[in-house]
Amino acid sequence: MSTRRQALLDAAVVLLLLALSLSVLDDTFAGRSHLVVGLVPAVVLIGLALLLRHFHEGVWWYALSAVLLFAPLGGLVALQRPGPLVLPTLETMNRVLGETISAPATLAGTVAPVDPNGQVMLVPFVIGFVAAAPAAWLAIATRAALAPVVPLVLALAAAIPVGVLVPSYLVPRGVVIAVVVVAWASARARRREALVDRSRGSVAAAVTAVLTVTLVSGLTSLLVPDRNEVDRTLLRGEGSSVALAEAARTTVPKRVGGRNELLRATGVPEGRRLRFATLDLYDGSAWVPADESPGTNGFGTFKRIGHDVAALHQGETVGVRIRIRPGYSSDWLPMLGELTSLDLDYTDGRTQLSEVRYNQATQSALVLGGVDTRDDYTFGSVLTEDDVTRRDPTKDPSDDQLQPAGAFLDTYLRPFRRDEVRPVERVLLLARYLRLNGTTRFTGSSSQSPVDLGLRMLGSKDMTGTPFQYTAVMALGASRLGVPARVVTGAAPGARGLVTHDDVTSWVELQFADGTWRTLDPSRYTGVHTVAETPDVRDPGGFVQEQLEAAAQGKDEEIRVPKGTPITLPEGTVVEQPLSPWQVAVRVLGVTVLLGLALLLLVPLAKAVRRSRRRRTTSWSGPYVNGWQEVLDAARDRGTPVPEGWSRIAQATALGAGTDLARRADEAVFAPGPSADPAAGRAFWDACLVLRRELLRDVDARRRWWAAFNPASLLAGWARRRGAGSAGEERHEDRRTGSEQPARA
Numbered sequence: 001m002s003t004r005r006q007a008l009l010d011a012a013v014v015l016l017l018l019a020l021s022l023s024v025l026d027d028t029f030a031g032r033s034h035l036v037v038g039l040v041p042a043v044v045l046i047g048l049a050l051l052l053r054h055f056h057e058g059v060w061w062y063a064l065s066a067v068l069l070f071a072p073l074g075g076l077v078a079l080q081r082p083g084p085l086v087l088p089t090l091e092t093m094n095r096v097l098g099e100t101i102s103a104p105a106t107l108a109g110t111v112a113p114v115d116p117n118g119q120v121m122l123v124p125f126v127i128g129f130v131a132a133a134p135a136a137w138l139a140i141a142t143r144a145a146l147a148p149v150v151p152l153v154l155a156l157a158a159a160i161p162v163g164v165l166v167p168s169y170l171v172p173r174g175v176v177i178a179v180v181v182v183a184w185a186s187a188r189a190r191r192r193e194a195l196v197d198r199s200r201g202s203v204a205a206a207v208t209a210v211l212t213v214t215l216v217s218g219l220t221s222l223l224v225p226d227r228n229e230v231d232r233t234l235l236r237g238e239g240s241s242v243a244l245a246e247a248a249r250t251t252v253p254k255r256v257g258g259r260n261e262l263l264r265a266t267g268v269p270e271g272r273r274l275r276f277a278t279l280d281l282y283d284g285s286a287w288v289p290a291d292e293s294p295g296t297n298g299f300g301t302f303k304r305i306g307h308d309v310a311a312l313h314q315g316e317t318v319g320v321r322i323r324i325r326p327g328y329s330s331d332w333l334p335m336l337g338e339l340t341s342l343d344l345d346y347t348d349g350r351t352q353l354s355e356v357r358y359n360q361a362t363q364s365a366l367v368l369g370g371v372d373t374r375d376d377y378t379f380g381s382v383l384t385e386d387d388v389t390r391r392d393p394t395k396d397p398s399d400d401q402l403q404p405a406g407a408f409l410d411t412y413l414r415p416f417r418r419d420e421v422r423p424v425e426r427v428l429l430l431a432r433y434l435r436l437n438g439t440t441r442f443t444g445s446s447s448q449s450p451v452d453l454g455l456r457m458l459g460s461k462d463m464t465g466t467p468f469q470y471t472a473v474m475a476l477g478a479s480r481l482g483v484p485a486r487v488v489t490g491a492a493p494g495a496r497g498l499v500t501h502d503d504v505t506s507w508v509e510l511q512f513a514d515g516t517w518r519t520l521d522p523s524r525y526t527g528v529h530t531v532a533e534t535p536d537v538r539d540p541g542g543f544v545q546e547q548l549e550a551a552a553q554g555k556d557e558e559i560r561v562p563k564g565t566p567i568t569l570p571e572g573t574v575v576e577q578p579l580s581p582w583q584v585a586v587r588v589l590g591v592t593v594l595l596g597l598a599l600l601l602l603v604p605l606a607k608a609v610r611r612s613r614r615r616r617t618t619s620w621s622g623p624y625v626n627g628w629q630e631v632l633d634a635a636r637d638r639g640t641p642v643p644e645g646w647s648r649i650a651q652a653t654a655l656g657a658g659t660d661l662a663r664r665a666d667e668a669v670f671a672p673g674p675s676a677d678p679a680a681g682r683a684f685w686d687a688c689l690v691l692r693r694e695l696l697r698d699v700d701a702r703r704r705w706w707a708a709f710n711p712a713s714l715l716a717g718w719a720r721r722r723g724a725g726s727a728g729e730e731r732h733e734d735r736r737t738g739s740e741q742p743a744r745a
Contacts, residue, residue, distance in 0.1 A: 038128030259327030300361025438527025627688030
């Protein structure tokens with residue numbers, strides 16, 4: 001074979017191997033234009049190598065020419081922005097050099113299939129250029145057997161990780177590439193042997209083949225290990241943490257003035273809800289949208305999208321049209337199901353496709369800068385199975401899907417951790433407990449703090465919360481019970497597809513073994529009682545025991561317990577039996593008696609305080625008025641009261657003692673001024689206390705003991721003060737003895 005034909009054959013093999021390597025991106029881009037973008041620089045470089053070899057120029061001229069061609073070719077082929085004279089402008093070439101570094105991250109951060117335009121096309125261009133530059137020269141200008149193969153194998157290794165999806169037919173592609181490489185390397189090795197007229201038979205070819213296959217197989221297995229994965233997996237792209245942090249504040253659209261209409265939707269199947277935001281991470285204080293969705297190994301992030309999007313599951317395909325109204329204020333683009341296509345109104349000033357970020361794992365989309373209230377868009381989506389039943393197995397949760405920040409609920413969830421039922425049945429038991437024992441309010445805070453979700457809801461016998469709090473505690477409880485769960489906000493369109501602010505709600509989604517997320521309807525876990533009602537709340541342990549015993553008898557459609565399975569409570573669970581009416585009555589009576597005894601024990605203390613205050617009076621007539629009142633109080637407490645309206649002399653006569661003290665008190669109270677003897681008042685007080693003790697000694701022991709705890713004098717004093725405050729007039733001087741106040745004397 002002539003040298004010219006050998007060079008053309010080598011050039012064709014280089015293009016073939018490069019095309020096979022770039023075909024790995026077929027599942028990434030929409031169409032096959034990426035092959036053209038990657039092969040055009042290879043054709044140019046092969047032509048450059050042939051030209052320079054024709055003029056017997058060396059590798060330095062080739063390398064310099066290749067470097068100078070990189071930016072102009074990138075502007076023409078990748079960005080498709082020719083200048084006035086076909087050659088790209090300096091601005092375009094500068095863009096090629098600047099965006100080349102970030103192009104792989106942009107491609108990996110875009111949901112497939114990617115529209116073949118803009119910065120992302122620099123990826124196949126760079127792979128083709130960088131691989132073809134050394135391969136073309138080594139294949140045409142040298143006789144090395146393996147040297148031209150190395151950059152082409154590296155091109156395959158570079159194309160795999162920048163793709164958005166695990167490429168299909170990866171193994172067949174690898175086999176074809178290995179066969180072509182082995183055949184080509186063997187042919188080049190024989191060609192080299194022929195030049196020196198020293199044929200080494202088949203040994204050299206065999207060694208070359210073994211080394212080549214080993215190289216290809218080793219690199220492929222190292223970069224793309226075969227984990228027997230059948231589902232296409234999203235690769236990790238650049239995150240949208242800043243945009244997500246902004247959008248997290250509008251997961252529920254804010255009210256805009258008096259506008260109540262949010263949007264109008266057509267094409268939404270009956271019974272389905274539009275999704276605003278997916279909250280898949282509990283951060284210890286509230287459910288929030290995660291930058292990297294739990295359970296996705298970091299690949300469930302918000303990415304750029306093109307017009308078409310590859311759905312992860314199969315199902316019914318629907319088309320929905322959304323018209324945003326001025327009342328909608330949020331960064332979240334209303335969605336339904338798994339997105340397959342999106343058409344936006346491209347009128348200037350409205351939302352553009354380049355501003356949309358979509359997370360395939362959560363089926364939610366956000367708009368950088370917020371949704372424009374004039375947006376009118378259409379999207380296609382796939383609707384998967386949405387019924388939650390016990391028959392379908394749920395997905396085993398990863399560590400982050402267990403929501404570690406929700407571990408505070410474990411104490412309250414202990415009664416629901418039953419080994420005899422499936423994880424989804426534990427979740428349904430929890431939902432039933434919340435519904436039958438909970439009270440729903442529609443005002444007040446919807447806090448999701450551990451205190452509110454734990455102590456004040458699931459751990460309370462007066463379980464009360466808003467619908468959003470029930471959703472939050474249900475999702476967190478399901479996650480801790482072993483079923484991946486998340487919170488979704490959205491709304492079901494009403495008449496004529498209208499969605500108002502009053503329609504906005506939240507619900508729980510559970511993940512099943514096939515990877516789909518299904519709705520646990522709020523009616524299955526939201527408390528059925530109102531604030532005006534007083535529900536008969538059962539303790540969780542007794543409730544679960546009762547439900548499982550009924551299920552064991554085949555009386556429950558949601559939960560099944562195999563016959564003969566012992567129904568035992570988890571260790572540490574306390575079952576509280578409900579109290580009978582008699583038990584309630586006895587407890588109320590007991591509390592009343594204890595309260596009465598406590599009050600009686602305080603009576604002596606109250607009397608001692610009263611006596612101390614009376615003695616410390618600063619009024620000159622106070623010792624006489626208060627001292628005589630102590631005598632009257634002692635008589636009342638021993639059970640022989642005298643009328644308060646009588647004069648002191650009459651009261652002393654009725655008591656049969658203290659007549660002299662009564663005269664002295666009248667003389668002091670009605671005197672024009674204080675006594676000349678300052679100690680007279682104190683002596684009168686002491687004499688009254690002696691008379692008080694004598695009155696108590698004159699009765700039997702039972703009355704004497706009861707006098708210390710009898711509150712009669714305290715109640716009479718309270719009645720006198722109340723009567724004096726409401727009478728509004730002065731009584732006769734001989735009738736105000738019992739109510740005389742020191743300050744008034």
